[in-house]
Amino acid sequence: MTLFPSTSTLERHTHRGPLVVLxxxxxxxxVLLPTLPGAGGAAHAAPSEDGLAVDVSVTAVxxxxxxxxxxxxxxxxxRNTGDTxxxxxxxxxxxxxxxxxxxxxxxxxTSSAPGDDAGSPVQSIDLEAPLEPGASAEVVLxxxxxxxGLLRSASAWGPRGLSVELSDRSRRVGLERTFLLWSPSExxxxxxxxxxxxxxxxxxxxxxxxxxxxLEAAADEANPADGTTDSVDPSGTASPGAPDDAGDDAVxxxxxxxxxxxxxxxxxxxxxxxxxxxxxxQSTVTWAVDPGLLDQAAVGGDAARAWLQRLxxxxxxxxxxxxxWSDPDIAAIAHASESALLNVALGISSPASAQxxxxxxxxxxxxxxxxxxxxxxELAARSGAGPLVVGASTSGSTLPAATARVDxxxxxxxxELLVPDATLSKLLADPESVQPGxxxxxxAQRILAETAVAARAATLSGSSLVITAPRDWxxxxxxxxxxxxxxxxxxxxxxxxxxxxxxxxxxxTTLPASASSSSELSPAHVNALGGARDDVADFAxxxxxxxxxxxxxxxxxxAPLAVAWRSDLxxxxxxxxxxxxxxxxxxxxxxxxxxxxxxxxxxxxxIRLVVRNALDQPATVRVEMLSRQSCLKATASPVTxxxxxxxxxxxxxxxxxxxxxxxxxxxxxxxxxxxxxxxVAFSARVTPSIExxxxxxxxxxxxxxxxxxxxxxxxxxxxxxxxxxLAAQAQADAEAxxxxxxxxxxxxxxxxxxxxxxGEHR
Numbered sequence: 151m152t153l154f155p156s157t158s159t160l161e162r163h164t165h166r167g168p169l170v171v172l173x174x175x176x177x178x179x180x181v182l183l184p185t186l187p188g189a190g191g192a193a194h195a196a197p198s199e200d201g202l203a204v205d206v207s208v209t210a211v212x213x214x215x216x217x218x219x220x221x222x223x224x225x226x227x228x229r230n231t232g233d234t235x236x237x238x239x240x241x242x243x244x245x246x247x248x249x250x251x252x253x254x255x256x257x258x259x260t261s262s263a264p265g266d267d268a269g270s271p272v273q274s275i276d277l278e279a280p281l282e283p284g285a286s287a288e289v290v291l292x293x294x295x296x297x298x299g300l301l302r303s304a305s306a307w308g309p310r311g312l313s314v315e316l317s318d319r320s321r322r323v324g325l326e327r328t329f330l331l332w333s334p335s336e337x338x339x340x341x342x343x344x345x346x347x348x349x350x351x352x353x354x355x356x357x358x359x360x361x362x363x364x365l366e367a368a369a370d371e372a373n374p375a376d377g378t379t380d381s382v383d384p385s386g387t388a389s390p391g392a393p394d395d396a397g398d399d400a401v402x403x404x405x406x407x408x409x410x411x412x413x414x415x416x417x418x419x420x421x422x423x424x425x426x427x428x429x430x431x432q433s434t435v436t437w438a439v440d441p442g443l444l445d446q447a448a449v450g451g452d453a454a455r456a457w458l459q460r461l462x463x464x465x466x467x468x469x470x471x472x473x474x475w476s477d478p479d480i481a482a483i484a485h486a487s488e489s490a491l492l493n494v495a496l497g498i499s500s501p502a503s504a505q506x507x508x509x510x511x512x513x514x515x516x517x518x519x520x521x522x523x524x525x526x527x528e529l530a531a532r533s534g535a536g537p538l539v540v541g542a543s544t545s546g547s548t549l550p551a552a553t554a555r556v557d558x559x560x561x562x563x564x565x566e567l568l569v570p571d572a573t574l575s576k577l578l579a580d581p582e583s584v585q586p587g588x589x590x591x592x593x594a595q596r597i598l599a600e601t602a603v604a605a606r607a608a609t610l611s612g613s614s615l616v617i618t619a620p621r622d623w624x625x626x627x628x629x630x631x632x633x634x635x636x637x638x639x640x641x642x643x644x645x646x647x648x649x650x651x652x653x654x655x656x657x658x659t660t661l662p663a664s665a666s667s668s669s670e671l672s673p674a675h676v677n678a679l680g681g682a683r684d685d686v687a688d689f690a691x692x693x694x695x696x697x698x699x700x701x702x703x704x705x706x707x708x709a710p711l712a713v714a715w716r717s718d719l720x721x722x723x724x725x726x727x728x729x730x731x732x733x734x735x736x737x738x739x740x741x742x743x744x745x746x747x748x749x750x751x752x753x754x755x756x757i758r759l760v761v762r763n764a765l766d767q768p769a770t771v772r773v774e775m776l777s778r779q780s781c782l783k784a785t786a787s788p789v790t791x792x793x794x795x796x797x798x799x800x801x802x803x804x805x806x807x808x809x810x811x812x813x814x815x816x817x818x819x820x821x822x823x824x825x826x827x828x829x830v831a832f833s834a835r836v837t838p839s840i841e842x843x844x845x846x847x848x849x850x851x852x853x854x855x856x857x858x859x860x861x862x863x864x865x866x867x868x869x870x871x872x873x874x875x876l877a878a879q880a881q882a883d884a885e886a887x888x889x890x891x892x893x894x895x896x897x898x899x900x901x902x903x904x905x906x907x908x909g910e911h912r
Contacts, residue, residue, distance in 0.1 A: 205228070205231050206315075207587060210224065215332075215333050215639075217336055218334050222292070223290065225291075232323075234283065237319070240275070245293075245312055246311030259311045260584075273297070304340040307602075308603070309602050341641055345615070346615045346617065346645060349616060350437055350623070353443055354412065358725070364449045409451050426457070426461060438472075438539070439507060441476075445705075465507070474496050475495045478492065482711060484523075485525060486673035488677060491676070496513070497704075527567070531565040556569050558660065571604075575618045579619045581593045593629050602640075605643070675710075675726050679711070680707075682734070683707050689824070692740070693765060710729055740818050742827060755806070757775070757784075758799055761773065761798045762797045763793065763798070768794055769794075770789060771818045772789045772790060781808045815830070
C-alpha cells in the first residue's frame, strides 16, 4: 500500500484545485442568485408564454407583523381565468429576503412583470385536483418559523417582498405579490416610530336652491313671524295673494330631487352611509365635517335624519373637526380678497351642528387641491380657523413630502399647513391604483410596509404622516377598515388625531405668490356675492328688525362657493346668478310711485308722490329728488316711516328759477344716506308765472349787487400802512412826471391826476 501519493498524483490534484473552488463558487451562486431581485434561475417556475391564466388573490397574511418563533400562514384563492385546464397545479410561497427601504422600492415590487423574480421558495403544496377553466380553489401555505430564513438582528426589521405563485409542471401560470413585515425584536424601543393621522371629509354634494329653501322653511316653522298674515317669500317681501300653480309645481319637483339625492347618499350602501361604516370608531381617524351637510340632513328624508343620528352617536368616540359652513373654496375667496365671506361661513351655526360638533368645535380649512399660494395661506392665517389642509393630489407640488406639518410665513402671520402623504392617501382612496388586485389582506400589508419605511427613515425627533381621502370618497368598507385596523395594530405607528399633529413643530417653507385653478369660481363672481351681502345689510337698516330681512342670506351666498360645485361649472354659474337675483329681491321692497309728467307752474311748489313698502315690516326712509338741470331745485323730504305692505304719500318742496323741460330722478334713502331703492325718473315742465320770473330776476339782481358790494368792501379793506405806502408811491410818480414835463417845456398840474390815480389804484 502506498502511504504517500506519487509526484504525478500531487501534480494532478494541484491542477484540479482551482477547478474545485470554481465549481463550489458556481454552486453557491446558483443558491444565492434567486434571492436577488430581478435574478432568474431554476428557483422559480418559468412564466407562461401566453400570459398568466390564473388569478391569484391573497386573502390572509397571518400574522401581519411576523416575529421570531412565529409560523407564517398565507391564504390565497386561485381561479383559472383561461380556457385550458391546469393539469398539475402547484402553489408556492416565496419570500424576497432583501429589505425594501423606500416607497419607490415597494412600488417596484408590486409593479414587477409576471416573469420577474418573485423571491425564494419557502413552502409549496400541490392542489388536490386539476384546475378547470372558471374553477377556483383555496390554498393555505404555512411556513415554520425555522424556515423563514430572515436575519434576527433588531435592525433587520422592515418590509420584504412576499408572493404566492401557481405553476403547472414548473410553468408559472399565476402570481400575486404582497409584503411580509418582519420584526425580530419584540421590544418597542428597537422600532422607530411614526405618528399617523387619517383625515376624512364628511361633506355632501353641495347645497342647491331647493336645499336652501328647505332650510328656510324649517326655520320659519320653528320661528314663525309674529303679527303678519301675508305669506312671505325668501326675499322678505310680501307675496301676491294669487298662487302660481306652475311655479309651485317646479319648486316641488326641485325639492323632491334634492331630497332624493340626499337620501341616496345616506341610505344603506350610499356614499355617506358607507363612509360612516368604514371609519367610525377608528382611533386614527378624524372627521372633517361640513356643518351645511348636517343642516341639510336635519331637514331631509327618513334616511338622512337616521344617518344624522348615527353620526351624532359615533362622534362621541371619533375625533371630529368642523369645516366652514358648506365647505367653501378657500382659494377662490382669497383670490377675490373677500375674507368677510370666510368669516361669514365660520360664523354660521345651527342646532344640528351643535348636536354633532359641539358648541365650540375645533376647526380647520381644506383647500380644494394642491394648487396653493401665499394669498390662500394668508387668508387661512388671518381667519384663525385652524390648520389649512392641502389637497390630496400633491404630485408636482413644491411642498415638502417627508412631513405632515408645514409652516408658511405670510403678511397675516404664520399659516399652519397639513400636507397629506400622496401614496398613502391614494392607497386609502383608490387601493387598486396602488396595490393591483387589492384585497383586505394585501392593502393591510401595503400600508404597513409604507409606514414601516417612513418610520425607519424618521429622525430622532420622530416623524408624522397625514392620510386624507377626497371629498367624494365612496370607500370600499372592507378595504378601508383593513388599512385603518392595520395602522392601529402596527408596533411602529402611533395613532394620533389631526389636532395633535397640528401641535407638532412644522418645517418652514415658501409658496408661490399667486396660483389659481381653472375650476375655481372667478374673483368677479366672488366679489358679486360679497357685494350683494353688503348691499342687503345696508338696505336692512331701514326696518326695525334687520335680522328678519337677513335670515338665510348668508347661507345662500356661501352655498355657491362650495368646493363640490367645482365639478359642475355650468350648474354653479346658474346657481350664482340665482342667488344674486334672490339677494336683489331682498332689497327691492321699496319703490316710489309718481306720474310720468309733472308741471311746475310757480317758483315755489310741492310735488306729491307715493312711497310703497312691500316688506313685511315698517320702513323708515326719506325721498330725494335730483333735477338734471338748474332750473328746478328740490329739498329733501323729512324722514318718513311707511307701514308694512302699505303706501304713504310724501310731499317734496321744489323751487323753479326759469322755464324749462327737465328730467328729475327720484330715489329713496335710509337716514344715513344709503340708497335703498332703484332710481325712477319723471319729466317736469317748469313754467313759472311772469311775476314769479320778475321776482326771481329782482332777487337775482339784488343778490348780484350784494355780492359786488361785498367784493368792493373787501378790496377797500386795506391797512393804514398799505395806504400810506401807496400814497407815497403815487407822490413819487407825480414828481417824476412833473420833472420830465418841465424839461420838455410842458408844465401841467398833476394834483388832480394824482388823486385820481390813487383812487383807481386803491
